[in-house]
Amino acid sequence: MDFSWNPEHQNFRQEVRAFIEREWIAPGYGRVGGEESGGGPAATYQKALAQHGWLTMAWPKQYGGGGASYWEQLIFAEESAFASAPTGGQGADRVGPTLMIHGTEEQKREHLPKIAAGEVVWCQGFSEPGSGSDLASLQTRAVRDGDDFVINGQKIWTSGADHAQWIHVLTRTDPEAPKHRGITYFMLRMDTPGISLRPIVQMHDEAGFNETFFEDVRVPAKNMIGDENRGWYVAATALDFERSGINRMAEAVAPFQRLLAHAQQPDSAGEGRRIADHGLHRLALADTHLEMEIARLLGYRVTWMQDRHLVPNMESSMSKMAGSELQQRSARRGINMLGLAGALRPGQARAPLGGEFCVLYLSTVSRTIAAGTSEIQRNIIATRGLGLPRG
Ligand SMILES: Cc1cc2nc3c(=O)[nH]c(=O)nc-3n(C[C@H](O)[C@H](O)[C@H](O)COP(=O)(O)OP(=O)(O)OC[C@H]3O[C@@H](n4cnc5c(N)ncnc54)[C@H](O)[C@@H]3O)c2cc1C
Numbered sequence: 001m002d003f004s005w006n007p008e009h010q011n012f013r014q015e016v017r018a019f020i021e022r023e024w025i026a027p028g029y030g031r032v033g034g035e036e037s038g039g040g041p042a043a044t045y046q047k048a049l050a051q052h053g054w055l056t057m058a059w060p061k062q063y064g065g066g067g068a069s070y071w072e073q074l075i076f077a078e079e080s081a082f083a084s085a086p087t088g089g090q091g092a093d094r095v096g097p098t099l100m101i102h103g104t105e106e107q108k109r110e111h112l113p114k115i116a117a118g119e120v121v122w123c124q125g126f127s128e129p130g131s132g133s134d135l136a137s138l139q140t141r142a143v144r145d146g147d148d149f150v151i152n153g154q155k156i157w158t159s160g161a162d163h164a165q166w167i168h169v170l171t172r173t174d175p176e177a178p179k180h181r182g183i184t185y186f187m188l189r190m191d192t193p194g195i196s197l198r199p200i201v202q203m204h205d206e207a208g209f210n211e212t213f214f215e216d217v218r219v220p221a222k223n224m225i226g227d228e229n230r231g232w233y234v235a236a237t238a239l240d241f242e243r244s245g246i247n248r249m250a251e252a253v254a255p256f257q258r259l260l261a262h263a264q265q266p267d268s269a270g271e272g273r274r275i276a277d278h279g280l281h282r283l284a285l286a287d288t289h290l291e292m293e294i295a296r297l298l299g300y301r302v303t304w305m306q307d308r309h310l311v312p313n314m315e316s317s318m319s320k321m322a323g324s325e326l327q328q329r330s331a332r333r334g335i336n337m338l339g340l341a342g343a344l345r346p347g348q349a350r351a352p353l354g355g356e357f358c359v360l361y362l363s364t365v366s367r368t369i370a371a372g373t374s375e376i377q378r379n380i381i382a383t384r385g386l387g388l389p390r391g
Pocket of ligand 1: 158371373
């Protein structure tokens with residue numbers, strides 16, 4: 001196994017770094033943080049990415065993509081996460097790729113160029129109050145009425161619905177069929193009459209989460225992705241795209257490096273002690289470094305498989321779990337090392353590292369839930385990976 005990057009990859013990494021420095025860091029856009037972005041600086045930056053051909057760099061050229069290799073895509077995702085810069089969002093990373101496989105020619109013509117140009121923001125209406133891990137039990141109903149379907153029901157945890165123009169949504173169209181076989185997948189405009197939102201503020205004070213209500217919402221049948229009652233199998237493609245990616249692990253890197261540098265500075269109380277002088281903290285920093293390397297290699301393995309046209313499955317779950325659990329543990333260790341002051345928030349006087357670890361401690365709780373919980377990833381590893389029986 002060759003662990004080194006070739007000169008083209010190294011040059012490409014430099015090119016990506018220069019772009020991010022110029023378009024994201026220099027304008028002082030700050031940190032988006034997390035997987036979701038949209039609105040404000042993120043939208044401006046995504047337009048710049050689109051103009052540069054990088055918003056959908058890995059898409060085939062025929063669909064407005066850049067035809068980049070999986071490795072180039074990984075380098076781009078990794079560098080973006082190091083700098084907390086947004087990438088393509090849901091349109092680029094899952095809606096477009098899913099349409100390429102399952103969409104009609106008309107759907108591809110309508111949606112792919114707009115996604116590649118960064119003109120439209122998408123959100124995902126899958127989870128419901130009673131259906132998360134067991135997503136196939138979803139209850140939002142769609143009933144055919146002539147050339148339309150009429151949707152009634154409720155979604156929850158719809159990230160970015162407050163600034164999205166389109167939603168891709170799973171509905172139940174055959175309540176009599178076994179649960180996986182009665183689901184149909186639609187896409188519709190967020191300004192369709194009958195859609196309303198109720199925002200949910202997360203515990204780290206960030207908005208962007210929503211409950212999404214559908215009341216007699218009409219969607220044309222031609223907006224169905226895949227066949228009627230076969231939406232579950234199409235959505236599985238979208239979920240695979242959502243789970244793969246190096247970003248979770250890579251988002252932990254820059255905060256860790258800042259913590260490491262801080263740990264070697266004498267404390268501000270003037271007693272001259274450093275966090276790094278404390279034996280347990282030194283061990284915790286070493287643990288984080290080790291876990292980061294493991295998560296990085298698990299992420300690279302997913303790309304290595306894709307590059308060889310193999311389909312990662314258990315490997316994506318391992319990478320997703322390692323990356324998201326690393327984010328949590330790293331934040332938890334950081335806040336412990338920083339002591340009581342670590343709980344101070346950004347903007348508060350004497351907050352170490354600008355309050356970054358307080359925010360990370362709160363915001364990373366959701367990382368092992370989003371895109372399928374750690375328990376669900378472990379189930380996938382146990383059953384599909386190790387051949388163990390289902391519980
Ligand atoms: C940051 C974030 C962003 C999100 N964005 C979106 C979005 O844009 N669109 C969207 O549709 N959804 C979104 N979600 C929802 C997410 O997909 C669900 O929260 C997730 O699938 C878990 O479902 P749940 O919350 O209903 O928990 P539940 O499924 O009720 O799980 C509760 C607990 O039970 C455990 N559990 C459940 N089943 C099993 C099992 N079979 N074996 C072992 N343990 C089990 C779970 O691991 C968990 O610990 C988002 C969530 C988060 C945190």
